[in-house]
Amino acid sequence: MPITQSxxxxxxxxxxxxxxxxxxxxxxxxxxSILSYVEKLNEVDTTGVLPMSYCRISGEDSNxxxxxxxxxxxxxxxxxxxxxxxxxxxxFKVPKIIGG
Amino acid sequence: xxxxxxxxxGLEVHAQLKTASKIFCSCSTAFGAEPNSHTCPVCLGxxxxxxxxxxxxxxxAARAAxxxxxxxxxxxxxxxxxxxxxxxxxxxxxxxxxRPFSEHGWVEIxxxxxxxxxxxxxxRLKKFGITRLHIExxxxxxxxxxxxxxxxxxxxxxxxxGVPLAEIVSEPDFRSSWEAxxxxxxxxxxxxxxxxxxxxxxxxxxxxxxxxxIRTRGSERFGTKVELKxxxxxxFVQKALEYEIDRQIAVVEAGDRVVQETRLxxxxxxxxxxxxxxxxxxxxxxxxxPDLPPIVVAVDQVARVREALPELPEPRRRRFVEEYGLAFxxxxxxxxxxxxxxxxxxxxxxxxxPKAAANWILNELARExxxxxxxxxxxxxxSDNLSEMIRMIDSGAISGKMAKEVLTEMCRSGAPAAEIVxxxxxxxxxxxxxxxxxxxxxxxxxxxxLDEYRAGRTALLGFFVGQVIKQxxxxxxxxxxxxxxxxxxxx
Numbered sequence: 001m002p003i004t005q006s007x008x009x010x011x012x013x014x015x016x017x018x019x020x021x022x023x024x025x026x027x028x029x030x031x032x033s034i035l036s037y038v039e040k041l042n043e044v045d046t047t048g049v050l051p052m053s054y055c056r057i058s059g060e061d062s063n064x065x066x067x068x069x070x071x072x073x074x075x076x077x078x079x080x081x082x083x084x085x086x087x088x089x090x091x092f093k094v095p096k097i098i099g100g
Numbered sequence: 101x102x103x104x105x106x107x108x109x110g111l112e113v114h115a116q117l118k119t120a121s122k123i124f125c126s127c128s129t130a131f132g133a134e135p136n137s138h139t140c141p142v143c144l145g146x147x148x149x150x151x152x153x154x155x156x157x158x159x160x161a162a163r164a165a166x167x168x169x170x171x172x173x174x175x176x177x178x179x180x181x182x183x184x185x186x187x188x189x190x191x192x193x194x195x196x197x198x199r200p201f202s203e204h205g206w207v208e209i210x211x212x213x214x215x216x217x218x219x220x221x222x223x224r225l226k227k228f229g230i231t232r233l234h235i236e237x238x239x240x241x242x243x244x245x246x247x248x249x250x251x252x253x254x255x256x257x258x259x260x261x262g263v264p265l266a267e268i269v270s271e272p273d274f275r276s277s278w279e280a281x282x283x284x285x286x287x288x289x290x291x292x293x294x295x296x297x298x299x300x301x302x303x304x305x306x307x308x309x310x311x312x313x314i315r316t317r318g319s320e321r322f323g324t325k326v327e328l329k330x331x332x333x334x335x336f337v338q339k340a341l342e343y344e345i346d347r348q349i350a351v352v353e354a355g356d357r358v359v360q361e362t363r364l365x366x367x368x369x370x371x372x373x374x375x376x377x378x379x380x381x382x383x384x385x386x387x388x389x390p391d392l393p394p395i396v397v398a399v400d401q402v403a404r405v406r407e408a409l410p411e412l413p414e415p416r417r418r419r420f421v422e423e424y425g426l427a428f429x430x431x432x433x434x435x436x437x438x439x440x441x442x443x444x445x446x447x448x449x450x451x452x453x454p455k456a457a458a459n460w461i462l463n464e465l466a467r468e469x470x471x472x473x474x475x476x477x478x479x480x481x482x483s484d485n486l487s488e489m490i491r492m493i494d495s496g497a498i499s500g501k502m503a504k505e506v507l508t509e510m511c512r513s514g515a516p517a518a519e520i521v522x523x524x525x526x527x528x529x530x531x532x533x534x535x536x537x538x539x540x541x542x543x544x545x546x547x548x549x550l551d552e553y554r555a556g557r558t559a560l561l562g563f564f565v566g567q568v569i570k571q572x573x574x575x576x577x578x579x580x581x582x583x584x585x586x587x588x589x590x591x
Contacts, residue, residue, distance in 0.1 A: 014383055016184055053177045053388035065393050066155035069119045072126035074140040080258070081136055088248065090135040091255035094186040097242055 003032045101353070105314045107345050108322055109274035113287055115266045115297040116238070116305035117160040123237050123264035124151030124194065124392075131303055135257040143262035145189030150391055157235065157264040158395060160296035161201055162405045164266050165233045167294045167412055168287075170205030172397050176234075178389035186256050187240035195236035195267075197386040201395065205230035207290075209414055210432065211282040223428055228283055229271030235395075238263040260304075266296075272311065272322070277341035284308055284334055289413045293438050301333050308337050313358070314348045323348070324358040328372060330365045340365035344372055416441060424454035433462055439477045450487035453494055460486060464504060468511040480514025481507075489517040496530045496577055497521070530577040532584065535568065538576065539584050542567045553589055561586060 008028045012019045019027065074080070081087035086094075122129055125142035141149035165172050179197035208227040212220035240258035247255050268287065274280045288306055291297040298305050308331045313323035328344060331337040343365075348358050363372040411419075413435045420431035420441075435441045444461055448454035465486070469476060489506055492498045498506065498521055509520045529535060542564060543550055553560045564585045569576050 014182075014385065054390070054393045065152065066158070067121075067126070067152045069121050069154050069156035070126060071121045071128045074125075074127045074138055074143075077134055077137045077139075080139040080144055088255070090137070091243070091247070091257055092136070092186070093249065093253050093255055095254070096252055097186060097244065097254040 003028060003035055101349060102345075104317060105349055105352075106317045106319070107275055107277075108272050108313050108315065108325075109277070109280050109341060110272035110311040110325075111270045111274065111280055111283065112309045112311075113268045113270075113284065114238075114307040114309075115164065115268060115287075115291055115299075117157050117164075117264040117266055117296055118298055118305075119154055119156045119160065119264055121154060122262035123154050123157050123235070124262055125149075127262065129263050131305075133259055135255075136259060138259040139261070144258060145191070145261075151194065153392060153395070154264065158397070159405065160264075161233065161235050161266050162397065162402065163294040163409065164268075164291055164296050165202035165205070166402070166406050166409060167290050168205040168207060168230050168233065168268070170202035170230060170233050172202045172402055173199060174399075175199070175394045175396050176201045177394045178235075178392045179386045180389050181384045181386055183384060185239065185242075186254060187242045187258070187261070189240070189258065189261065193237060193239060194389055194392070195386075196234035199394075200232045200234035202234070203232045205233065207283070207286060207414070209282060209286045210417075210428075211279050213276060213278050220429075223432075226279065228273045228279075231269045231271055233266050233268045236265050236267055237261070238265050277338045277345065280310065280341055281334060281338040284337060286413065288334075289436060293410055293413055304332075307332075310337065310341060312341055312344050312348070314345060314352065324360050326358065326360065327362040328365060329362060329375065332367075336365055336367055339370065340372060343370065347372065410438070413438075413441075420444075424448055424458070426454065426458050430458045430462060434458060437476070439475070443476050443483050446483035447486050447490070450484055451490035451494075453490050456490045456493070457486070460490065460507070464507050465511070468508060472511070479511055481510045482514065485510050485514070485517055492517055492521070499575075499577070501574070529572055529575045530580055532580060535572070535576050535580055536584050536588075538571050539564070539568050539581065539588055542571060543585070543588050550589070561589065564589065 005024055005028050008019070008024050008031065012024070077090045081090065081092060084092050086092075116129075117123075119129060121127060122138075122143055125140050127138045127140050127143055130138065142151055162172060176196060176199045178194050180192040181195045181197070182192040184191060206227055206229050208225055210223045211226050212223045214220055238260050240256055240261040243255040243257065244250060247253075270283070274283065288297075288299040291306075292299045300306065301308075310328040310331065311325045312328060313325040315321065315323040326344060326348070328340050331340055344363070351358050362375040364375050365372050417431045417435045420426045420434060421428060424431075426434070434444045440461065444454075444457055447457040447461065451457055465476075465481070468481075469479060472479075486507075489498075489503055489510070493500060493503050498517075502521070502524070505524065506517050506520050509515065510517060513520075546564070546567070549560050549563060553564075561582075565578065565581050568581045568585060569578060572581075
């Protein structure tokens with residue numbers, strides 16, 4: 001299934017990316033070739049095979065990757081906001097969110 | 101005008117599961133901490149951080165699901181819901197989409213329209229479908245007011261980011277704002293009963309969005325739906341729905357069409373506002389979360405959780421009516437809170453007088469608790485004290501009037517009823533010879549009234565009875581006084 005230029009424009013908008021006309025064109029080509037490569041998987045007959053969303057390692061019928069409900073200290077306010085461009089009073093400060 | 105239209109409402113309730121730590125990391129979920137102090141690389145959405153699921157969140161979700169008659173899927177998966185917002189640092193929320201935790205639930209609950217004074221008109225039972233309950237993480241919190249640069253900036257606190265939520269989605273089964281109100285109240289009560297949510301709408305651990313549309317009565321097709329947000333209390337939900345129903349009817353009556361949009365309730369102005377000027381279609385591009393394995397719930401786990409569930413509010417209300425002969429309203433009020441219902445059952449059993457137990461708990465005790473601002477579980481008064489007091493009333497040892505004083509004192513000190521009665525100078529006097537003695541004295545010292553009575557003014561009986569009770573310090577049993585005085589007067 002080929003990807004169109006308007007598909008790329010829509011994805012870019014959803015990802016909040018601004019693309020030039022040239023970029024849109026070259027990404028359309030690149031994404032198209034990636035997709036047709038992956039398309040090859042569709043040739044496998046999966047009739048009767050349950051969809052898999054995750055590769056389980058051990059016992060099928062157990063939740064072996066659960067955490068106990070125990071609180072541990074986080075990294076703290078200081079460290080949390082240390083890399084933020086404009087923190088204030090322990091908050092992340094961002095441009096005004098309109099229509100909140 | 102209303103009669104022409106049918107209202108269709110669906111509700112999405114987000115309930116915070118009361119785990120101690122977050123859903124995918126070990127940060128605390130405690131409310132009211134310093135901004136961003138309960139954070140770590142996972143809930144800050146830092147690159148490379150990996151989520152690990154909190155087992156208790158699954159257990160709590162299972163309790164809630166079973167209490168709402170939902171079927172828990174043997175295997176469900178997490179999905180990423182992609183969107184941009186400053187309080188969502190990863191750029192996606194870990195939620196569930198096409199294989200949710202549980203589906204196909206329902207509740208059958210009492211509901212009633214209310215009159216202008218807010219009193220229920222007529223209670224009836226109605227069944228509401230629950231589409232699904234799924235598990236997801238909460239986003240952070242954006243503050244738009246009250247800080248230094250609030251006029252031009254928003255402030256983000258990520259303490260809430262990653263707090264576990266159960267999203268409970270109903271079928272579009274509600275036909276009035278009061279049905280929606282009664283359902284949310286019931287939902288809250290149930291979540292409190294099964295001990296998975298604190299149910300406090302003001303603190304945001306129970307939140308509600310509503311979808312509302314109208315259609316001409318008899319029409320099969322749904323009208324265009326409007327999503328309502330910012331409904332921060334039970335009353336707001338009801339008021340906002342009422343406002344929105346009127347607004348939509350006015351739009352249609354004026355020949356216009358309702359626009360599909362999200363509107364926010366503004367409590368101060370008691371109206372809804374459109375949230376977005378341009379309508380952007382949501383495209384969340386859900387896909388399976390690759391960092392988390394599926395949630396697997398085994399059949400025997402479901403059975404174990406089901407077995408451990410307490411009796412739920414609605415079955416309990418029905419049983420109170422059948423087993424104890426209580427009125428509908430009394431039973432409904434008693435089951436509103438699990439501790440009160442437990443207190444009632446203990447008192448009903450021990451006192452052998454369920455109706456009196458219900459009356460004392462719902463009236464005098466409720467008043468005492470309200471004035472002292474205590475919960476029933478914190479009160480010094482225990483159910484065996486109240487039972488003892490009710491038995492004393494029933495045996496005639498104290499009068500109802502004295503009992504009120506005894507109750508006040510029990511609520512204050514927690515002392516046994518008998519002890520308090522002794523301290524008050526003894527209980528009710530039902531000893532006939534003692535009463536006869538006082539009555540004879542009273543009659544003797546009021547010869548004028550005696551003559552009048554004997555001349556036919558029988559209404560003076562009340563005067564003599566009153567005097568005798570007064571002379572006894574208010575302790576003489578009125579029924580016996582009445583008999584004895586009458587006998588003396590008519591001798």
